[in-house]
Amino acid sequence: MQNWTEKQIPDQHGRRAVVTGANSGVGRVTALELARHGSAVVLAVRNVAAGAEAAAAIRREVPGAEVEVRALDLASLASIRAFAGSLDGNLDLLVNNAGVSLTGRRPPPTVDGFDLQMGTNALGPYALTGLLLDRLAGGTQPRVVTVSSIVHRWRRLDLGDLMSERSYSGPRAYARSKLVATILGVELDRRLRATGSPVISVLAHPGMTNTNLSARALASRNALLRSVNRLSPLFVSPAREGARPQLCAATAAGVRGGQFFGPRGFQEIRGPVTEVRASASARDPENGRRMWAEAARLTGVAYL
Numbered sequence: 196m197q198n199w200t201e202k203q204i205p206d207q208h209g210r211r212a213v214v215t216g217a218n219s220g221v222g223r224v225t226a227l228e229l230a231r232h233g234s235a236v237v238l239a240v241r242n243v244a245a246g247a248e249a250a251a252a253i254r255r256e257v258p259g260a261e262v263e264v265r266a267l268d269l270a271s272l273a274s275i276r277a278f279a280g281s282l283d284g285n286l287d288l289l290v291n292n293a294g295v296s297l298t299g300r301r302p303p304p305t306v307d308g309f310d311l312q313m314g315t316n317a318l319g320p321y322a323l324t325g326l327l328l329d330r331l332a333g334g335t336q337p338r339v340v341t342v343s344s345i346v347h348r349w350r351r352l353d354l355g356d357l358m359s360e361r362s363y364s365g366p367r368a369y370a371r372s373k374l375v376a377t378i379l380g381v382e383l384d385r386r387l388r389a390t391g392s393p394v395i396s397v398l399a400h401p402g403m404t405n406t407n408l409s410a411r412a413l414a415s416r417n418a419l420l421r422s423v424n425r426l427s428p429l430f431v432s433p434a435r436e437g438a439r440p441q442l443c444a445a446t447a448a449g450v451r452g453g454q455f456f457g458p459r460g461f462q463e464i465r466g467p468v469t470e471v472r473a474s475a476s477a478r479d480p481e482n483g484r485r486m487w488a489e490a491a492r493l494t495g496v497a498y499l
């Protein structure tokens with residue numbers, strides 16, 4: 196993976212990808228680069244107008260790009276089911292990229308009663324993956340990419356407080372949701388291997404990247420976050436760079452299930468793509484087993 200960049204993406208003609216949250220940030224770059232290398236790309240977005248604008252921008256940059264926009268709200272199991280049910284044909288790649296990062300007061304729960312960050316960042320992608328798994332199994336060298344974060348390392352799994360009911364802080368609930376997403380991505384790989392599935396599960400994180408997600412933290416009431424974000428242009432990466440680990444996970448030749456890619460620099464904040472390690476809590480098979488069962492119970496989507 197030495198100095199891997201999007202220029203090394205293998206030919207993607209004949210492949211079909213779903214990228215969630217593809218209208219903005221690293222998801223948008225991911226969709227653009229997949230399309231540039233020939234993949235058909237479904238932009239799965241909660242705001243269809245924003246998705247159409249992103250699709251038009253991709254077509255301007257890549258004339259003839261095969262991109263389509265479909266509505267998907269990961270904070271709603273009904274929307275996830277409708278999205279999955281509306282797709283036909285096989286799928287070669289699912290990039291579970293969409294996410295929210297909140298800093299203010301506790302937001303209202305999702306329509307399914309989940310903490311908003313847990314629902315959007317972890318439980319929604321778990322359900323989506325399960326509902327698309329048969330389509331992926333029919334694909335060619337199929338992959339599921341989970342977009343994690345360095346902050347998954349801030350928390351240990353606490354199954355008794357997944358929805359942050361005991362006490363709430365936006366950044367802690369975000370870190371908890373990213374830990375759960377990472378546990379589920381690692382466990383997905385264990386289960387796919389155990390059943391001999393052709394699908395592999397790979398993880399990636401962008402480090403710290405300048406996107407809408409980080410920009411929203413500028414408005415935070417948390418003084419530390421505000422000052423970090425004021426300084427951010429000095430050390431965070433542009434979205435083009437932040438998207439590289441997930442593009443590498445999604446397309447590089449020789450990637451194996453369970454691998455995790457991120458930036459190589461100080462604290463994995465930015466830098467060339469390298470293989471990184473998930474936290475011990477994220478890799479623990481017992482956490483994987485218990486979290487998988489809980490995700491199936493909470494979402495009603497049981498698979499593998």
Ligand SMILES: NC(=O)c1ccc[n+]([C@@H]2O[C@H](COP(=O)([O-])OP(=O)(O)OC[C@H]3O[C@@H](n4cnc5c(N)ncnc54)[C@H](OP(=O)(O)O)[C@@H]3O)[C@@H](O)[C@H]2O)c1
Pocket residue numbers: 215216217218219220221222239240241242245267268269270271291292293294295296315342343344345400401402403404405406407408409
């Ligand atoms: N930026 C960083 O430094 C950083 C660091 C670590 C991990 N990440 C992860 O990278 C991924 C991409 O984030 P980004 O930095 O590119 O931020 P971004 O520019 O805010 O993009 C996030 C995308 O997720 C979408 N989204 C949010 N809630 C959704 C929902 N309920 N249903 C469907 N889509 C939803 C957003 O849609 P709208 O445009 O409609 O809001 C947007 O398209 C996220 O998983 C994030 O946690 C980012």
